[in-house]
C-alpha cells in the first residue's frame with residue numbers, strides 16, 4: 664500500500680545490465696514495464712518465484728536519483744547463505760525478467776524542498792538509499808551541505824567509490840569520510856576504525872553546519888551502534904532517521 668492507501672501492483676521488469684561494483688556487491692539495472700516516480704530513499708520489493716510455486720520476497724533500496732526514468736538501479740550485496748542475494752549474484756542474467764513492486768517507504772526520504780544540512784551514515788550496501796539522495800542532490804544542483812560517513816572493510820569494498828570521490832572533488836559542500844575497518848586507509852582524512860561518536864563529532868566539524876536531518880542505514884547492529892554514537896555526539900534524536908536491512 665502507498666501512503667494514501669492505494670495498492671501497489673507487481674510488475675515485470677527486465678534486467679538490462681549488471682555491474683560488479685565491489686567484490687560482494689553488484690548493481691542491477693532494471694527496465695520497468697510500468698515506469699514510476701520515486702523519492703530518493705525509497706525501496707522496491709522483489710519477488711522470485713520457482714517453477715514449483717515457491718516464492719521469496721525481499722526489499723531493495725533504489726540507488727537511482729528520482730528522475731523520471733524507465734530504468735532503476737538496485738545494488739545487492741551477496742550475503743553468506745543468503746537466498747535471494749545469492750540468486751541475484753549467481754543466477755540472474757541480462758535479459759531475465761524479475762517481479763517487483765514499488766516505490767515503497769514513507770519515512771526514509773530525502774526532504775523536498777531540501778534541508779539546511781544533512782549527515783548520512785552507512786555501512787556496506789546501506790549506502791544504496793543514501794546514494795540515491797546524494798545523486799538527487801546533484802541532479803537538482805542543491806548546495807545543501809552534506810556529509811557522508813561510510814564504513815567498509817577495505818577500500819575495494821567501498822560501494823560507488825569512484826563516483827563519491829569525484830563528487831567530493833567537485834563539490835565543496837560535500838564531505839566524504841570513510842571508516843575503513845580492516846586495512847589502513849590511504850587518505851589522512853579517513854578513519855581506520857568502526858564509526859563511533861568521536862568520528863561523528865569530527866565529521867560534524869568538517870560539515871561547518873549543524874545537520875537538520877541525519878540518515879543512518881545498514882544492518883540492525885550497525886544502526887544501533889551508530890545511533891548511540893550520534894546521540895553521544897550531541898545530535899538531537901528527533902532528526903535521526905534509520906533504515907534497517909536486517910541481520
Ligand SMILES: Cc1cc2nc3c(=O)[nH]c(=O)nc-3n(C[C@H](O)[C@H](O)[C@H](O)COP(=O)(O)OP(=O)(O)OC[C@H]3O[C@@H](n4cnc5c(N)ncnc54)[C@H](O)[C@@H]3O)c2cc1C
Pocket residue numbers: 706721722723724725738739740741742743744745746747748749788791792881882906907908909910
Ligand atoms: C527497506 C530495505 C531495503 C533494503 N535494501 C537493500 C539493498 O539496497 N541492498 C542489499 O543488499 N540489501 C538490502 N536489504 C536487505 C535485503 O532485503 C535482504 O534482507 C538481503 O539481501 C538478504 O536476503 P537473502 O535472501 O540473501 O538472505 P536470507 O536468506 O534472508 O538470510 C541469510 C542470512 O543472513 C542474515 N541476514 C539477513 N539480512 C542481513 C543483513 N542485511 N546483514 C547481515 N546479515 C543479514 C540472516 O539473518 C540469515 O542468517 C534491504 C532491506 C530492507 C528492509
